[in-house]
Amino acid sequence: MFHSNVIVTLKKSILDPQGKAVEQGIHSLGFDAVSDVRIGKYIEMDIDTNSHEDAERITKEISDKLLANLVMESYSFNTESVKE
């Protein structure tokens, strides 16, 4: 069994109004040193396979086809073996 964590973020070139709004909140909180706040998505999943390579391939395919829209987003992931 493997466990994948996928992080999807808006590409740097895409304006992130949600991140901007949160950044304003952070500044209101008094943390003026903070900038470039961006919002993304975190997705985790279990994958029932014995092969690390398989688990990575599956995660990549799901990310490409469903979890991220590559026109506006990019993603990264981490796949680890877990005890059953």
Add this chain to the structure above:
Amino acid sequence: MKKAKIGVIVFPGSNCDHDSYYVAETMMKQDARLIWHKDGSIGDVDVVILPGGFSYGDYLRCGAIARFSPVMKDVVRFANNGGLVIGICNGFQVLTEAGLLPGVLLKNKSLLFICKYLHLRVENANTKFTHRCESGEIIEIPIAHGDGNYFTDQDTLKRLEDNQQVVFRYCDRFGNLTDDANPNGSLNNIAGIINEAGNVLGMMPHPERASDPVLKHIDGKKMFESIIQSINPQFQTAENMVSERSV
């Protein structure tokens, strides 16, 4: 007279499906039918409408999960064979997610959900969806969306512009393409685009909400009439429209 067979896809969370059905069936007196998203086939139809709403609760991204609904395989096949497909609002988002139209609809620049009447300029009246309009005509049709900010890469944008694939743009009431008239931050004030083959149209505004005279605005009717006349050239206009009779 031959009736156009108009299929309206119903996803869980669609909420403009009945409005589209009503305009097609009751007002235009065509043969409309609702098609459940789990159906493996769209059946024998001349045109497919992907309606507005919040398919799958807009989870993940608007339209991202709907594109994997069983019926979408057949919609893609239908579109690739030249069948007429129109996606309205959430339907437009589904079409971009399904790869039938380029680009993506980002969150509105203001972060607000915007529901209001606004003006559009018909940029291309030489399509199967808009030929009852004049090129450059200014029409009034409402929008109702939180994610309508059209974005694509510069190469695709140039291609869309060069090929006259931008069908509608947000404008002021005089037809000027100002930033103030752009409700959501869309590139080049884009409100609707068509594919290169000319058989798949996506638009954020809701023509089905501006078709019945009871609602005062009827510019959206021209889209329905254009589509029906593309299928049946004898179609002139919806005679004896129910609402006009009852008003």
